[in-house]
Amino acid sequence: MSDYIHGYDLEEQARLVAQANYWRERLILREVDFAEGDAVLELGCGVGAVLGILGQAYPSLRLAGIDLQSTQIDYARKHLETLELTADLRVGDASQLPWAESQFDQVCTTWFLEHLPQPELALKEAYRVLQPGGRLSLTEPDYMKIRPWPVNSDYDYLISSLCDLLIQSGGSPAMGPRLGPLLESAGFSEVRNQAWGYHYFQTTANQELKKFVEYVDGWLAPTVPQIAQKLGRDPQQLAAGLDFLRQLPHQPDGAITATIFRATGQKPL
Numbered sequence: 001m002s003d004y005i006h007g008y009d010l011e012e013q014a015r016l017v018a019q020a021n022y023w024r025e026r027l028i029l030r031e032v033d034f035a036e037g038d039a040v041l042e043l044g045c046g047v048g049a050v051l052g053i054l055g056q057a058y059p060s061l062r063l064a065g066i067d068l069q070s071t072q073i074d075y076a077r078k079h080l081e082t083l084e085l086t087a088d089l090r091v092g093d094a095s096q097l098p099w100a101e102s103q104f105d106q107v108c109t110t111w112f113l114e115h116l117p118q119p120e121l122a123l124k125e126a127y128r129v130l131q132p133g134g135r136l137s138l139t140e141p142d143y144m145k146i147r148p149w150p151v152n153s154d155y156d157y158l159i160s161s162l163c164d165l166l167i168q169s170g171g172s173p174a175m176g177p178r179l180g181p182l183l184e185s186a187g188f189s190e191v192r193n194q195a196w197g198y199h200y201f202q203t204t205a206n207q208e209l210k211k212f213v214e215y216v217d218g219w220l221a222p223t224v225p226q227i228a229q230k231l232g233r234d235p236q237q238l239a240a241g242l243d244f245l246r247q248l249p250h251q252p253d254g255a256i257t258a259t260i261f262r263a264t265g266q267k268p269l
């Protein structure tokens with residue numbers, strides 16, 4: 001994971017917590033379906049930001065999480081402790097889970113499979129550790145489907161370069177649309193993949209466009225030096241793309257549309 005595009009510094013760890021808070025009602029708690037006392041495992045749990053939100057909203061859940069990086073798990077332990085939550089947190093690879101089979105009622109991922117060269121290996125493991133009838137829930141993006149209005153060639157250059165960076169690091173920028181067939185191939189039943197649209201536009205009355213642009217800026221800006229360095233892209237055009245994005249909430253006709261995918265499936269009984 002040395003090529004992981006977001007890195008592991010403290011600023012990035014705090015960003016993951018802010019990001020999960022931003023998406024709390026909009027996405028993380030949207031259409032979830034937990035029963036009292038469910039055992040829930042998050043693959044690629046990072047700093048425990050999503051687990052924290054689930055644990056606060058559903059205090060009876062038995063939480064578990066795994067991440068490849070010990071620094072993420074160290075942060076997650078402290079973060080969940082601050083929220084007075086407990087969880088079975090492990091350092092390890094999602095494609096080789098350290099749990100026996102049929103241990104969990106639900107397995108979930110958020111912004112995770114997009115970083116894996118072979119997502120099918122993690123899905124195979126998710127299937128193994130789920131009990132029959134257990135549910136898998138995946139939340140993943142498609143970066144080319146973050147579309148501002150007006151159209152801007154510098155922004156297009158920036159976002160397609162970000163996609164190339166993700167591909168170079170072994171990931172998949174359009175993981176969302178791939179989830180349905182991936183779940184079918186992994187043996188899940190009742191497979192659904194919903195494309196949820198998020199659209200914000202400039203109004204004086206609400207700040208939604210501004211908040212969304214700040215959220216995208218928060219993860220996009222730190223990747224720009226890597227894009228310039230590793231892919232040799234034009235730093236000035238990348239900066240112009242970022243500047244266009246930042247100015248969007250100040251444009252009278254500014255708007256942005258993003259599509260995020262939520263796929264679910266069940267391990268057959």
Ligand SMILES: C[S@@+](CC[C@H](N)C(=O)[O-])C[C@H]1O[C@@H](n2cnc3c(N)ncnc32)[C@H](O)[C@@H]1O
Binds near residue numbers: 001067115
């Ligand atoms: C973008 S972060 C998302 C974290 C969390 N799901 C959230 O939404 O806050 C992706 C995480 O996946 C972890 N990761 C990447 N490859 C992994 C693997 N093979 N097994 C476990 N974790 C992995 C990274 O270390 C990173 O913490």
